[in-house]
Each structure stands twice: as structure tokens, then as C-alpha cells.
Amino acid sequence: MPKSVQAAPAAKTTATSATAMSQDALLKMAEKYIPGACVGSLYLPANLRMVMTRAEGSKLYDAGGKEYIDCMLGSGPLVIGNSHPQVVEAVQRQAALGSTYYALNEPAVKLAAKIVEAAPCGETMRFQTTGSDATEGALRIARAATGRQKVLKFEGGFNGGHDSTQFSRSSVEDLLHPESVPDSDGVPESLRQDTVIAPFNDPETTVRLIEEHRNELAAVIIEPLQRSLKPEPGFLEAVRAATEKHGIVFIFDEIVTGFRLAWGGAQERYGVVPDLACYGKAVGGGYPVSAIVGRAALMKLADPGKKGQGGPYCFLSGTMTANPIACVAGLVTLEVLEQPGTYERLFAIGERLADGIRKAARKVGVPVLVAGDGPVLQVHFTDRKELRNHRDLLKTDTKKGSQFGLEMISRGVYFTPGSKIYLSLAHTDRDIERTIEAAEDSLKAVA
Numbered sequence: 001m002p003k004s005v006q007a008a009p010a011a012k013t014t015a016t017s018a019t020a021m022s023q024d025a026l027l028k029m030a031e032k033y034i035p036g037a038c039v040g041s042l043y044l045p046a047n048l049r050m051v052m053t054r055a056e057g058s059k060l061y062d063a064g065g066k067e068y069i070d071c072m073l074g075s076g077p078l079v080i081g082n083s084h085p086q087v088v089e090a091v092q093r094q095a096a097l098g099s100t101y102y103a104l105n106e107p108a109v110k111l112a113a114k115i116v117e118a119a120p121c122g123e124t125m126r127f128q129t130t131g132s133d134a135t136e137g138a139l140r141i142a143r144a145a146t147g148r149q150k151v152l153k154f155e156g157g158f159n160g161g162h163d164s165t166q167f168s169r170s171s172v173e174d175l176l177h178p179e180s181v182p183d184s185d186g187v188p189e190s191l192r193q194d195t196v197i198a199p200f201n202d203p204e205t206t207v208r209l210i211e212e213h214r215n216e217l218a219a220v221i222i223e224p225l226q227r228s229l230k231p232e233p234g235f236l237e238a239v240r241a242a243t244e245k246h247g248i249v250f251i252f253d254e255i256v257t258g259f260r261l262a263w264g265g266a267q268e269r270y271g272v273v274p275d276l277a278c279y280g281k282a283v284g285g286g287y288p289v290s291a292i293v294g295r296a297a298l299m300k301l302a303d304p305g306k307k308g309q310g311g312p313y314c315f316l317s318g319t320m321t322a323n324p325i326a327c328v329a330g331l332v333t334l335e336v337l338e339q340p341g342t343y344e345r346l347f348a349i350g351e352r353l354a355d356g357i358r359k360a361a362r363k364v365g366v367p368v369l370v371a372g373d374g375p376v377l378q379v380h381f382t383d384r385k386e387l388r389n390h391r392d393l394l395k396t397d398t399k400k401g402s403q404f405g406l407e408m409i410s411r412g413v414y415f416t417p418g419s420k421i422y423l424s425l426a427h428t429d430r431d432i433e434r435t436i437e438a439a440e441d442s443l444k445a446v447a
Ligand SMILES: Cc1ncc(COP(=O)(O)O)c(C=O)c1O
Pocket: 075, 130, 131, 132, 133, 135, 158, 159, 160, 161, 223, 253, 254, 255, 256, 280, 281
């Protein structure tokens, strides 16, 4: 029953922002007020729940005083590590100048220039706030530009939390493509009918589906590195050629890969240039800002000056759009990433960790496949020699994958169980060694 507005106010909690509370008390409060006592989709069993209080470099600290090696990186944004001194300084300076303006501002204009210059598909861009806003806006631009409704996405791919892409990310059914399965209850059936699902790394089936739906498809949206699965040579190229042939907008979801796999993101790393790319996570340096970047002819549809001029026009906005604190944090983050040696370092530690986990698994006698690219890794429990797509992943032991993550958290390495491990420039060689040691013990526990 909703609370009665007439009822006398219930006894209020005495906690204020200035009260320091114990972890146990905070967890009890979270259990009372937050379903699942969790943040996002990261549900942890009660014995592993924590309340974070502080983060610095490669480490996180909870209210019980426990230290964690941070392989979550805030679900990805912190590619240069937590509380980087240059980011902290820039954010503090900007906070004193104003928190948000809903107006052009110096950090935003400079960040826009940096992103457009770095993105191989970049001609112009619009700001959004979250990664989901960016992919949603890019799909809107594609629908407005083509006058078509359908979107092709890939089985097992994640393209944000909005309704239009909540299909066939986690489906376990072996349905015939292009059938889609909603990932959540509450998603409109009409959107399901407008979603075509294709298998990642299968150029023949994907191109056939594009051909079949060529007159209805507005866009093909893809995570170029799908979760931890690399695109095989020729796959992205085939999708690029088919979309180009039929005037379908090809969208790279670079929310994870942007500025992480290379300065020019997955476009540079895999050598394929889409029509639009969506950036988030790293471009805000841990603060909320995202971007839709791409061909000027498409981006101009989101120019509010075009509204009512007779052609197509797309509404894109948000209260926090181009928030100056987020933009300055992003700008400083990109300036750090732009330094020579960044990507060599990220890839070197990624390979060292992947090799270390493989060796540990051999020693323990558990078959695993460490997938991913550079500073993005995932440990899959399988004796397969390769994993190409979502259906291959379903044949791995996903229960063990989750259990491994929980064991890692209990040993002080923080990432989403059953999901990706992220590395940052702040991770030291010693952090990598400690993570490998924790992985060996966790593999023993899982075995
Ligand atoms: C590939 C991809 N696209 C889009 C999103 C959505 O970004 P956000 O959570 O900022 O809305 C995510 C988030 O994890 C992502 O991994």
C-alpha cells in the first residue's frame, strides 16, 4: 500500500550526511530501503556485500576497512584509475565555478573537439549523459535519417539499458535468428517486433539478415568487442559493406572500447569505420557524460536549429547535458590517455594478467579460456579452444564463472562476478601479481 499522505510522519532515520556509520549499520539500512541492497545489476550475496567509502589509484576501500584491487573501475570509466590527482584538481576547480549550466562551456567544447578528432568516424558530435542515452539517441538519428523502423543487434550484445535494445543479450533459447527475446519484463512487444537478432562473428547469416530486412532496417548496432569476444577478421568489414550498400546506419557502440582499446577506439583497433559511434564511460573520467559522434550529414539531424525547417529533426537533450564537471573530468582523462605509452602499458598488463590466470588454471587443473582484448578480460570456464559468439558462451560453465568472481571479491579483487575484469593505468605490476595469486586460490576454490 502506498504511504498515506495524512499519516503522521514515521520515525525518521537520524542518519545525516555528516554521520559516520558502521558498514553493518549501512548495510542494514540499504536492505531496508533498496531492493536487493545493491547498485545497478550487481547483486551480491549478503556475506559479500560492502559499502565503499574511498578509492585511490588501483584500490577501493570499504566501510569495514577492507582493501580491494579495483578491476571494476566503476563499471569501466576509470581507465586512468581512481581519484587521479589531475582529475580531482580539475573537478574541484570547476565545482567552485559552477556545477551545471545547461549551456556551452569551455570544458565541453574542448572535449567535443578531442572526441571528434580522435574518432575515425568523427565529423561532429552531440553530448548525452549516459552510455544508454548515447545509443538510444544514435538509434533515433538512424530511424529519422532512413525513415525505417527496425534495428539489427547481436545476440549476447549489450547496447544500454533503454527499451529498444533489451533483447537477446542473456537469452538462453536456441531460437532461429532473427527471433528476439526480451531481457527484461516490461519491455514493449512492439519493440521486439522491430528488433532483428543476428549471431556475432557470423558474417554469412548477418549479411543474409541485412539483405532480407534491407527495406526496413534503420540501423545495425554492434559492440565491436562483444563483451569479451573479439571480432574475427572480415566480420565487421562484411557488416560495414552490407550496411553501406543498403543505406543502413552502422553504429559502433564504443561505450566500453572508446579510448580503451586504442586512442581511436575499436575503430582504430579493428580497422573498420562506422557511420556513428557512441562513447561513454572513459570520456567522462568517472563523471556522467557521453557522446554520439559521426558523419556530419547524420549528426545535423540533431541540430535544434533544423527543427521546423521541413526536414527530419531529432530531439536530443537532458538536464545534465555537457555538464562542465563531467566534461572537465573527461577532458583531463583524455589528456592523460593521450600520453605516449598508454595503450602499450594497458595491453602489456592485460596480457600479463591473462597469461598468469591461464598458467594458474593449468596448475590447478581447471580448464579455462581467458577471452578479451588488452585491458578487458573475462575468465570463461570451458575446455573449448575458442569462443566465437553468445551460443558458445552458453556452453561454458557460467555458474563457475560467477563463483570465481565471488571468490575473487572475498580475496579482495573487485569486479562483477561472471563478467569482465577491467585494468587501468593505475594498476601496478604488484597489483597484477596479487590478482594472479587471488585467481589461483579462487580457481582452487571453484575446482
Ligand atoms: C557496450 C555498452 N553499451 C552501453 C552501455 C550503457 O552505458 P550506461 O550504463 O552509461 O548507460 C554499457 C554499459 O555498461 C555498455 O557496456
